[in-house]
Amino acid sequence: MKLHVEWTECEGHGMCVQHVPELVDLDDEGTLTLLREDFGEPEAAAVRSAVAACPKAALSIGE
Ligand code: SF4
Structure with a gap:
């Protein structure tokens, strides 16, 4: 499975990072980085x- 970020929607709120810090990271300026998209x-x-916590519905799960 893959974690997909809709970058045009992401506003750097960072709720996702609390759930999957090994997949996403937020820098001091609120810019999200996808560290790894594949997960098992x-x-x-x-x-x-993390998908449910995102207030912008910017995250989704794909194959
Ligand atoms: S919770 Fe959503 S809007 Fe916030 S950083 Fe994560 S993907 Fe972006």
Whole structure:
């Protein structure tokens, strides 16, 4: 599975980072970086939480 970021929607709120800090990181200026897009079943619950937490619905899960 892959985590997808809709960059035009992301406003750097950072809620996602709290759920999956190993996949996304936020710098001091509020710019999000996708550290790794691929994830497996063990991380799926945390990724779903990150997707649900994003106030801009900028995150989605793909194949
Ligand atoms: S929670 Fe959503 S808007 Fe905020 S940094 Fe993450 S992807 Fe971007």
